[in-house]
Amino acid sequence: MTRITTQPPQTRGGLPRRLVVGFIVVAAVLLASAAALFGGASQAKAAGSGEGWVRVGHLSPDTKAVDVTLTSLAGGQVVYKLDDVTYGQVSPYKELPDGTYTVAMRAAGAAASAKPVISDSITVATGKPITVVAYGKNAALKTTVFQDDLTAPAAGDARIRLVQAATVSKSVSVKTSTGTPVATNAPFGSASGYASVGAGKWTLDLTGKQKATASTANVSLASGSITTLFVLDNSKNGITIVPVVDSAATTTTPKGGVQTGGGYEATHPQLDLTSGFVPFSAVG
Structure with a gap:
C-alpha cells in the first residue's frame, strides 16, 4: 500500500x-x-484646527450702547456675546477656532432677531490676535480689523501703538514728551506700527487737525507690556486717549477685562496701564 x-x-x-x-x-x-x-487628520488640519484671538471695540461717538455677538459661519452658533458695550470700551480677547465668523452689533437689550446696527464677517487665523472695531459717526458707521502683534518687547521696555478713531480730526500725531514719535499724521480709521519705549511713566503729546485741539495724556507703562492707544473724541470737541493693555508680560493667551473709555469725558485723569483697566466712565 x-x-x-x-x-x-x-x-x-x-x-x-x-x-x-x-x-x-x-x-x-x-x-x-x-x-x-x-x-482624515490631514483634512481636518486643512479645514482649520488651530485657534486665534478676537476682541471687539465700540469706537463710534454717537452710537448708543450695543450688544455684540460673534457667530460661527459654520453651524450658526453664537460663540461670544457682550452686553451693553458703550463708546470707548474694548472687550477682552476671546480664543476661537480659526475660521469665518459674523460680528454683529445690536442696540443694547434688543432681541437677537433685531436688525443689527452693523455687521460684518471676519476671519480668525491660527495663532493670530485681531481687534475688530466699529468706528465713525452712526450715519456712516464702519467696521475694520486690526492685526495685533503681541511679540514681547526687550527687557525693561514696553511697546505701544495708536488707533486713530477720533471723528473730529482727519489725522492725529502722538509723540512722547522726549520727542519719540508713536504715530505721525495717522489717518482716521488706521492703526500705527508699534513703538518701543522704556517702561515707566510717560507724558504723551497729542496733535490733531481741523477742530481738534492739542492735548496731553499721562500713562504708566509696565515692563513687558504691549498697549494700544485708542484716540477718541472728547466732550469738548477735542481728542483724548484711551489706553488698553493688549498683553501684560504674558507669553500665553491674551488676557484682561473690558476696557472702559470716556469719549465724552470732559477730563482724563492719570492712566495706569499696569492693571489693564482705564479709570473712565463713559457719559453721554
Whole structure:
C-alpha cells in the first residue's frame, strides 16, 4: 500500500502559503486604516484646527450702547456675546477656532432677531490676535480689523501703538514728551506700527487737525507690556486717549477685562496701564 502523506504548500521561504495570504490581508487592512486615519487628520488640519484671538471695540461717538455677538459661519452658533458695550470700551480677547465668523452689533437689550446696527464677517487665523472695531459717526458707521502683534518687547521696555478713531480730526500725531514719535499724521480709521519705549511713566503729546485741539495724556507703562492707544473724541470737541493693555508680560493667551473709555469725558485723569483697566466712565 502506498502511503500518501499530505504536506502543506510551501513558499520559497518555507512559510505556509495560507499564512502568507493572511499576513497580506492584515497588512492591507492596517494600511487602509492608517491612510484613513492620517488622511482624515490631514483634512481636518486643512479645514482649520488651530485657534486665534478676537476682541471687539465700540469706537463710534454717537452710537448708543450695543450688544455684540460673534457667530460661527459654520453651524450658526453664537460663540461670544457682550452686553451693553458703550463708546470707548474694548472687550477682552476671546480664543476661537480659526475660521469665518459674523460680528454683529445690536442696540443694547434688543432681541437677537433685531436688525443689527452693523455687521460684518471676519476671519480668525491660527495663532493670530485681531481687534475688530466699529468706528465713525452712526450715519456712516464702519467696521475694520486690526492685526495685533503681541511679540514681547526687550527687557525693561514696553511697546505701544495708536488707533486713530477720533471723528473730529482727519489725522492725529502722538509723540512722547522726549520727542519719540508713536504715530505721525495717522489717518482716521488706521492703526500705527508699534513703538518701543522704556517702561515707566510717560507724558504723551497729542496733535490733531481741523477742530481738534492739542492735548496731553499721562500713562504708566509696565515692563513687558504691549498697549494700544485708542484716540477718541472728547466732550469738548477735542481728542483724548484711551489706553488698553493688549498683553501684560504674558507669553500665553491674551488676557484682561473690558476696557472702559470716556469719549465724552470732559477730563482724563492719570492712566495706569499696569492693571489693564482705564479709570473712565463713559457719559453721554
